[in-house]
Amino acid sequence: MRKLIALLMVFALLLSMAACGGSSDNASSDSSxxxxxxxxxxxxxxxxxxxxxxxxxxxxxxxxxxxxxxxxxxxxxxxxxxxxxxxxxxxxxxxxxxxxxxxxxxxxxxxxxxxxxxxxxxxxxxxxxxxxxxxxxxxxNFQVGVMQGQYIETALDLKNAKGPFNVELFTGDPADNNATFFFGGAMSILKPYIDSGVVVVPSGQTTQAQVSTQDWKTENAQSRMENLVTSNSYSPKGKKLDAVCCSNDSTAMGVVNALTSVGYTKDNMPIITGQDCDKPNVKSMVAGLQSMSVFKxxxxxxxxxxxxxxxxxxxxxxxxxxxxxxxxxxxxxxxxxxAPVICTVDNYKEILIDSGYYKEADIQ
CATH class of the missing domain: 3.40.50.2300 (Response regulator)
Known part of the structure; x- marks a missing residue:
């Protein structure tokens, strides 16, 4: 009889444990x-x-x-x-x-x-x-602009060269608060050179309102760059354009489109900055058309x-x-x-490919 009672108790305990297990599963499902x-x-x-x-x-x-x-x-x-x-x-x-x-x-x-x-x-x-x-x-985002300005500063050797260098400016949508930080960061580097005459902005457009791009759209940046080319007589064999400071890749792409349409190539393309490392822009860097992009x-x-x-x-x-x-x-x-980082043709594989952000095939 004692053995029978013991067996019944073990059986009851097993049933209780099974019931608890089922209850736990249901709770997990309910929790999900x-x-x-x-x-x-x-x-x-x-x-x-x-x-x-x-x-x-x-x-x-x-x-x-x-x-x-x-x-x-x-x-x-x-x-x-x-x-x-x-x-x-x-x-x-x-x-x-x-x-x-x-x-x-x-x-x-x-x-x-x-x-x-x-x-x-x-x-x-x-x-x-x-x-x-x-x-x-x-x-x-302020540092993003600083990086873009510093890239132009280094590439043109603004600290040592007398210039003048012709530079145009592009930033983003006026409703996007980030555009203020991007532009402010870039101008913290470039404005002293503009004030000293080492850098010249031939269009005269140097305020954020003047250089904004509605909705950050490529076509809007392209249209403005086409107007600047016409009004300032920029051309590969004529008036030199040394750099275009673009706050992001969509505006940079518009600038590249406008300049290539009038004959600019990798051999005479001005320095062009960007941001985001969008796939088309990485391809553009590899092709020698865009100089850099800030990777976030x-x-x-x-x-x-x-x-x-x-x-x-x-x-x-x-x-x-x-x-x-x-x-x-x-x-x-x-x-x-x-923290953002600068990406160029020299380090894009390490930053974008080796890290798994893109596949090699994405930018071919």
């Missing part, structure tokens, strides 16, 4: 079903870098166990982005990661996020005039943002490394700045 939703709002799919940013962000967040509502706002359509963010708030997203089309256009919709205590991370572009912005994750590894930025989201969801403070630079009009936003 109730995974925290994160809203990710990107400005457009018309530029390669935003496609990469969005896909990297989604993959990293899902890998960390979150659900992700990733939305692209058409082709930089502000009402679409506002509507998408409203839907994210309604659907119960617990954190919003937003790359704004216009840094000043989201004030009203983000009031809804603040009312519901939904933290907002401004992604790469600072959202202006909103106290709903909790954190900012980006690259050191979106995988690094995605990792940092996922870390921020994780800290917020768990109730701890995210890692930040800048508490002084980025004031959005309501106060300084705690920020994490990733």
């Amino acid at each position: 079903d109730e995974a925290v939703m994160i809203g990710v709002s990107m400005p457009t799919q018309s530029l390669q870098r935003w496609n990469q940013d969005g896909s990297n962000m989604k993959a990293k967040l899902e890998e960390a166990g979150y659900k992700v509502d990733l939305q692209y706002a058409g082709d930089n359509d502000i009402p679409t982005q506002v509507s998408q963010i409203e839907n994210m708030i309604t659907e119960g997203c617990k954190v919003l990661v937003i790359a704004a089309i216009d840094g000043s256009s989201l004030t009203e919709v983000l009031k809804q996020a603040k009312e519901q205590d939904i933290p907002v991370i401004a992604y790469d572009r600072l959202i202006m005039n909103s106290d709903a912005v909790s954190y900012y994750a980006t690259f050191d 590894d979106t995988r690094t930025l995605a990792d940092k943002v996922v870390g921020m989201v994780d800290s917020i969801v768990k109730g701890s403070e995210p890692e930040i490394n800048d508490t002084k630079t980025y004031d959005n009009g309501t106060g300084v936003i705690p920020s994490y700045l990733c």
